Structure formats: structure tokens, C-alpha cells
Amino acid sequence: MATPQSVLKEIFGYDTFRPLQREIIDNVLARRDTLAVMPTGGGKSLCYQIPALLFDGLTVVVSPLIALMKDQVEQLRAVGVPALFLNSSLPVEEYVANMAQVRTGDAKLLYVAPETLLTPRLFALLADMPIDCLTIDEAHCISEWGHDFRPDYRQLTDARRRFPSAVCLALTATATPRVRSDIISSLGFSQSDTFVAGFNRENLYIEVVPKTNPAAQTARFLERFKDQSGIIYCFSRKQVDELADFLAGRGYSARPYHAGLEDDTRRCNQEAFIRDDVQIIVATIAFGMGINKPNVRFVLHYDLPKSIEGYYQEIGRAGRDGLPAHCLLLYSYGDVAKLRYFIAEKEGVEHQVAMQHLDAIVRFAEDEVTCRRKPLLEYFGETYDAWSCDNCDNCTAEAAQQIDITIPAQKFLSCVKRTGERFGAVHVVDVLVGSKRERVLQLGHDRLSTYGIGGDLSKKQWMHLGRQMVQMGYLNQDAEYRTLSLTSKAYDVLKNRLPIMGRLQEDEQRQSKGAREADVEYDRTLFALLRAGRKELADKAGVPPYVIFSDRALAEMAAYFPQSKERLLDISGVGHVKAQQHGETFLAIIREYCREHSIPEGLKAINRVKNDTGRRYMAVGEAFNEGETVPSLMDQYQVKAATILNHLARYAAAGHKLRRADDLLPLISATAEQQESAFAAFDELGTDFLKPVFDRLEGSVSYDALSALRLCYLSRLDGRSDEA
């Protein structure tokens, strides 16, 4: 008997389910209506494809994106699953032929556009068919609280009612709690369950840099991605055309994509990108919803996106194959002003929603301290309580850049106080640097004790410092008027003279390390040969290369050197049908290569997990136990304190004992009393979860500080049990 597990392995060639796939599949098979929220690349498709193969009847998949359907159907056919699609892009004869084929009952999956599903012709056809599952992809389009509301999607409510015996599965990659409940109530789910998979995409390196000279910044960025695929998002069509021309003129393989291009041109550019004939697509947000290309290695935002949801979805198109990918956002305040201008034309709820979306993305982009993942994940209702992800600009910024900024911070805070907490950063900075601007003189602020005490830094440095003060929670910034006021944390600093660590130099000087390397070391030459073989097969079959095999599968082949069909089936993404169809082509390339390079039969050779990123926490933990201090480790590894603390936490979580870590206490931004109350809360509530402790302390101590305190707390316990 076929089971979800056996279908996963035999048809799709995968050994294990991704998080929540199994739960969602079981729920659908039990015929409970289900909402599944999973990040892009999380593996949503299998959640309905596997049940579709286990149900007797038909699974209907509604998707707003025509390009995606063709792609999905091609991929299913490549693994031997009978699937079809119906939408307005099909020529009449094919449409009729596909309808006839549905009628025979051979197809397991039928993809349709929402407007197609709602036609009487299709209803009539489907009325006579046993339909076991109705899948609604991109379900957030139903909600006007989402970032991509489509009025025609509303009518799916009606369609859902027409198939009462089918179980309904709604899928989306982006949904805030509000959008989620909206989807459930719109679809009238009665007996339903919601599954929300972790949104963290560990393989994406997330970076935001100030936009100074975008064309030059782009060219420099692209230097790192020779021969690799990527997407550049721009705000306007004009910008897209200009940038695509600029890049093409410099010899890059780049094409434009936006709604203003001829249909044919657009389709052709997209197709070329998907087939690896063109490396870079420069596009408006019109591009991407229908793109399933797994080997996108970078996404560059040339302009500020309108919302965090949109941004997360766009960067989510990178690295679907799980291999490292780089996401870079060029940020300028000018872009914010531009977006505000467009939003000003909207009215009512729409205006309000757009402003909220913009505010959230601005806050994210301006944050130069917190791990990038944190605000992103919190936006989707998840807490992220690692100190450092080790894979974003803020977490990997050079340690040397964090310095003691106590004195300038105190100057800034005092100046906000002296000017009466009624002004924005620009005015405060004017007073600090002793500006002679009329407004300063008029208000008599040249007579304040803080007037001109900031001559040691540039205006730009002070502005930067001010933003950090907001991010670190020392200052409140009024959402509407942008005026600054002191928080209780700021009074603590002023009273107790607590040290503050931060950055002082101007933004451009920040250096990022870039995305990590893949964790499996593979033979690059063999990989290139396999890729060339794949491209040839793909072109012959008229499908995108990834329909044949993923980059991940090729990388594994180039790491394990399988030389028989049995070994080939061990590779991730190689199922029976593909092994049968293409196995020999790839085995021949591998065998020949192994012969030439005298690589023995079987795997061996280069299956080395990179010591550097994967196991660094062991080295750090051991060095710490031997007496190294956090500052000395920061120096040695050139990383921030948070990164070292994170390594130590992983070390402890892996079951290793830590030496008593009291020397960490002064590094943690919490007063002595707060530290004591945190310890008391750990005594009472345990250390497994931080949220209860955070709540107990009424949010007065940040998650970062709590995680560090937990480490100290645990190290004390360890010390005690050693003595006993």
C-alpha cells in the first residue's frame, strides 16, 4: 500500500519530510479543511501533490498564476504523475483536449486559474467528477488585509461551496495573523486546522546597505555572482528598462520584465531566465509569483519594497533549493518619501494599511543593530530568540565596529531632554553641533548647556547615532511627527552611567562578509559538467533545467560520485522515474570523470562538512572553558559579542558544560537589579523558554539580554553540580 512516506521517496526521491509537511498531508488525508502557511521554498506543493496521489478522485488546484501552472505540470510529468492545466493561455484545441482528458478520469491533478474555475463550462465538467481535494494556492489574495488582495479571489468562496465533498487546502507563504483568520472565515472553513511553519530561511544572507550610487553598487555586487542566476527588483518600469540596458551594455546577461512590455517579450525573457539562458532578470514586482526556479542565488532590491510581506516573499525566491543565497536591499530615505507620495493618493482603509506596511519596512531597513531575522519573523508572529543568526549583515558586522559610545550617547540623550523632547533628530543634531540655523536661534537653543558640545562628530555620525538610540530602545520616536523622547531605559543610562556599545562611523564603511558557502563540499568541475549535460537534456525536452534535476541533486552527485543506479537513488531528488529516464546520462558523465581522475567507486572523496561555519561553536565553547574571555574571542574570530554568545549557547545546548560565565555579566545591557530579577525568574519558571521570563519582567529586559543571562545562569548551575 502506498503511504505518504513511500510516495515521497519513490516518486519524488526525497528521504524526509520538511517541517509540517507530514502533519499537513495527514490532516488533508483525514479530510479536515486546512490552512497551511509556509515560507516560499518550504515545500507547499508536496502538501497537496502527495494526497492527490493517494486519493482516488481528482485534486483541483486553483492558482492565480498561469506561468506557475505550466511549470508545476511539467515537473509532475517529469516524475510520472498525470497532471493537466486549464487557463486562458491555452489555444482552443488544447483546452478542449485537456477537458476531454479530465473527463476520462486519468488525471490526478488539475490546475486552474480562478476565473477559469468560475466558468459554467468548467463547473459543468467538474460537477460529474469525483473531486477529493480543492487546493487554493496563494490564499492570501483572498484578504484585503494582505499585500496582494485580488477581488476575483473572493469568489472562490462560492466555488468552495460547490464542492462540498472535497476537502479544502488553502496555502500561502505570507500571512499575518489577521490575514490568516480572514482566509479561514472567507472560505467558510468549519472543521479546520491551521499549520504555520517556521518562517526562518536559514540559507538566505540578509543585508541592507545605504543606497549611495545604486548602479555602481549593483555592478560591484554582481561581480560576486558570475554565471549565477538572480533577480533585481526596481520600483518603476522606467527604472527597470534603464537598469537592464545599463547592465546589458556592460556585458551582463540581463533582461527586463514588467507589465508594460509586450506579452511575447515578457514571456520570452522569463523563459530565458528559467532555462538558464539569461542570468539576471531586472523586474518590477510583477515578476516572480509564477517562478519556481530553485537556483536563484541572489535577490537585489534596487528600491525599497512597499511592505515586509512583499519583501519577504521577494527575497524568498532566492535559494529555494536550500543552498546559500544573498539578499541585498539598497535603502535610501528618498525612496521612503517617494512611496509616501504614492500612498497619499489612497484613501480610507487602503491608505491606513499602506502606511502601516511602509512604517514596518522602514523600521526594518533602518535597524543597524538587531539581527535582521528578528523583526522579519516577529512580523509574522514568530519569536526569534537566538542572539545572532550568523547570516545577516547586523550579525556578521566586524566586531571592531562595535565600540564604547557611552559618552556621545549621553550627549545625545541629554540634548533631547534639554530641548524638551519635542523635536526630531535633525534639530537635536543641529543643537549638538552648534548650528547657527534660524530655528535654533529663535528657540533660544543656542543658550542650552548642550549647545555645541558635539563638535567632535559630523552631523551624519550624530544622525546615525540617533537612529541607533531609537533602535536600542533609549529613545522613542513619534510615529507621526518623528519627535524624540527619552524612555525609562535612557534615564537608567543617564543615572547609572551604564556603558553602551554601538557604532560610530558612517554607514558606507560597513563591510559585510557576504553569504556563506554551501555546507557540502563538492567537486566544482564535475558539477559544471553535470550542469552542461542537464542543460542539453532540458533543451531537447523543451523544459527548464531544474525540471530534470535540481542544483542540489547535481551538487550531491559531485560530492558522492554515485556510479550505479542504486547509489544514484540515494541522491536527494532522484526518484524512480527520473533515475530511469536520465540516470544513464548522468552516470556516464560521473563514471568518465571518476576514471579520468582515478576516483574510486563508491562515495568517499569529498564529503566534508565545512568546519568553519558548521562547528565553530565547539571551538568557541572549548576555548571559553579554557579561560578565553568573550572580548578575546571576538577579536580572534572578528565577530560581535552576540555571535560569541550564540556559539556558547549552542555549545551549552549540545550538552556541554560551561565554566562559570560571570564575566559575561558586564557585557549584558541590563541593570544589576534586572539581572537579579531575571535569575529569580529562571529559578521559578525554568530556562526552556524565554517568553514567560520576558513577560514576568514586563518586557523590561530584551530577549537578547535574557538569552545571555540564561547562559550565565546555566553556567552557575553547572559550576554548582561540579562542586557537589
Ligand code: ADP
Ligand atoms: P513552495 O511552493 O513552498 O515555495 P516548493 O513546493 O516549490 O515550495 O518546494 C521548494 C523546493 O523544495 C522544490 O524544489 C521541492 O522539490 C523541494 N522539496 C519539497 N519538499 C521537499 C522534501 N521533503 N525534501 C527535499 N526537498 C523538498
Ligand code: ZN
Ligand atoms: Zn542575524
